[in-house]
Amino acid sequence: MLDIRWIRDNPDKLDAALASRGAAPAAAELVRLDEQRRSHLVRLQELQGRRNDASKEIGKAKGSGDAARADALIAEVAEIKAAIQEGEETERRIDQALEDALARIPNLPLDDVPVGPDESANVEVRRVGEPRRFEFKPKEHFEIGEALGLMDFEQAGKIAGARFTILKGALARLERALGQFMLDLHTGEHGYQEVVAPILVRGEAMFGTNQLPKFAEDSFHTTDGRWLIPTSEVPLTNLAREQTLDAATLPWRFTALTPCFRSEAGSAGRDTRGMLRQHQFYKVEMVSITAEDASIDEHERMTACAEEVLKRLDLPFRTVVLSTGDMGFGARKTYDIEVWLPGQNAYREISSCSVCGDFQARRMGARYKAAGEKQARYVHTLNGSGVAVGRCLIAVLENYQNGDGSVTIPEALRPYMGGLATIQAQG
Template sequence: MLDIKWIRENAAALDKALARRASAPQAQAILQLDEKRRAHVARVQEAQERRNAASKEIGKAMAGGDAALADRLKAEVSGLKGWLSTAEDEERSLSLALESALSQLPNIPFDDVPDGADEGDNVELRKVGAPRVFDFTPREHFELGEAMGMMDFERAGRMSGARFTILSGDLARLERALGQFMLDLHTREHGYREVSVPLLVRDDAVYGTGQLPKFTEDLFHTDDGRWLIPTAEVPLTNLVREEILDAGTLPLRFTALSACFRSEAGSAGRDTRGMLRQHQFLKVEMVSITDADSSVEELERMTGCAEEVLKRLELPFRTVVLCTGDMGFGARRTHDIEVWLPGQNTYREISSCSVCGDFQARRMNARYRRDGEKALQFVHTLNGSGIAVGRCLIAVLENYQQADGSVMIPGVLRPYMGGIEKIGAKS
């Protein structure tokens, strides 16, 4: 959420930033709500002060024997109390209206984020590794998995509907190996603290990270009022909700391997074959909580941690900075990592790392205090995929496939696979 004080002083800058995101101007509408609320609050305060003063005057009038004045003051106090009872309800209503309007505003992109309409305007930062040259036509992951008899979309569809997959045998083990490898890398070498997170959260948790109210349709909601997490970013970031942290403890770095759930409401007809876009998937998430001075540097660090996963797996990838039109709601800058998929002959996103500034912290009221200072500041938050396990499984299958339909196991994963070097080999 943006700071209303900043908007008051930078109305033109807000509308300029919204225009970069192809959004309509909002500053004047926000400021009108703000002014209406502030004017009403001022009237409430004046009425409260007059009520208190009149109440004291009643005692003086009674002591001075002026019953008529006392009666007029009592009537005035009674009228003020009646008005205040409804005025306080109106104040709450005006405050909620302003908060609702603020909650719909996206974050402000950094000045150096490239302008653009969609993914075609993203800017490549670097490319690592060369795509493998095959002496046969490479197949897509679902062709390989189904031919092995270890990837079943039909049975998954019968029990759960579209966009679900059943993995079995060595493929299920390979998925588990990938998740464990990523967690070990991030905790042992990258300094993240592993957390086992709830998969069900309440409204304030998804509101705090910006999924509510704007992206309600993208989430799964339960009958008892909870939400299935779309990413472990939600519970990991909310670990500091309503906390006051010591600046000396920052940065905090958390990681989790969790199931994630997304309705994919806006992706009808996209990636309907295979595992690329599922309602349920595994992902290793990274979250950093920093001070205001360190968040941009932390984005570079986090991106490097995600890239290292693909380097260790020897998978070709490229890293891009997203343009304003492709960037997420809560981000100020986002780096996407795209892995090469030979079955599709293209790069596809496998990780997204974003710095959010204090945007989420304001929604969560997460703050910190510097040593020797009384003033509190909002923390800065970052989140990134470290990385999407299902998409990484796809990348391993397609990049390590052999002509006979088998798949070699990357060296770093073999200890997690009991030493197996190949899966799906014909006997």
């Protein structure tokens, strides 16, 4: 959420930033709501002041024996009290209208983010690894998995419907191995603390990480008012909610391996085959909570941590910076890491690392205070996939496939696979 005071002082900058994201201007309406709120508060303060003065006058009137004056003042105080109660209800409605309007405004891009309407304006910043040259036509992951007899979409559909997958045997273990490998890397070498967090959360937590209200249809809502997390960014970032942190303890770095749930609203017809776009999937998430002046460097660090996963697995990838039109709602800048999938002959996203500034912190009430400073500041938050486990499984299957239908296990994963070097077709 943006600071309304900044918007009042910089309405043109807000509308220019929104235009770069393909959004309509909003400054005039936000300033109007804030003016309404301010003028109403002045009126309430005037009423409260008059009530206090009249209450004092009642005592004086009674003391002087002026009963008529005292009765008139008592009647006036009663009217003022009723007006204040009505005014406080109006204040709540105005505050809510302003908060709702602010909650629907996306974050402001950093100055170095490329301006453009969509992914066509994204800019590649580096490319790592050379795609393998195959002596046969490489297959897509679902062809490999089904031929191995270890990936079942048909039965998953009977159990749960479309966009679900059943993995068996060595493929199930490979998915588990990937998650464990990523956690060990991020906790053992990258300085993240592992967290086991709730995957059912309250609406306030979803609002704090800007999934609500704008993206309600993209998530699953339970009958008791909770939400299934679309990413563990939600519980991990909310570890700082409604707190004032000691600046000396920052940065906080957390990681978690969780199932994630997304309705995939609006994705009809996209990636319908295979397990690229699922309602349920596993992901290792990284979250950092930093001081204001540390978030930009932390963004580069986090992106490097995600890239290291693919380097250790020897998977070719490229990193791109997203344009203003392709960037997520809460981000100020985002790097997407795209892994090479030979079956598709294309790079596909496997991680997205974003710096959000104080956008989420304002929603969560998350602050920090440095030694010697009287005023607390909002923390800066960052999140990134470290990486999407299912998509990494896809990348391993496609990049390590062999002509006989088997799949070679990357060296880094073999300790997690009991030493298994190859997954063979089931006989």
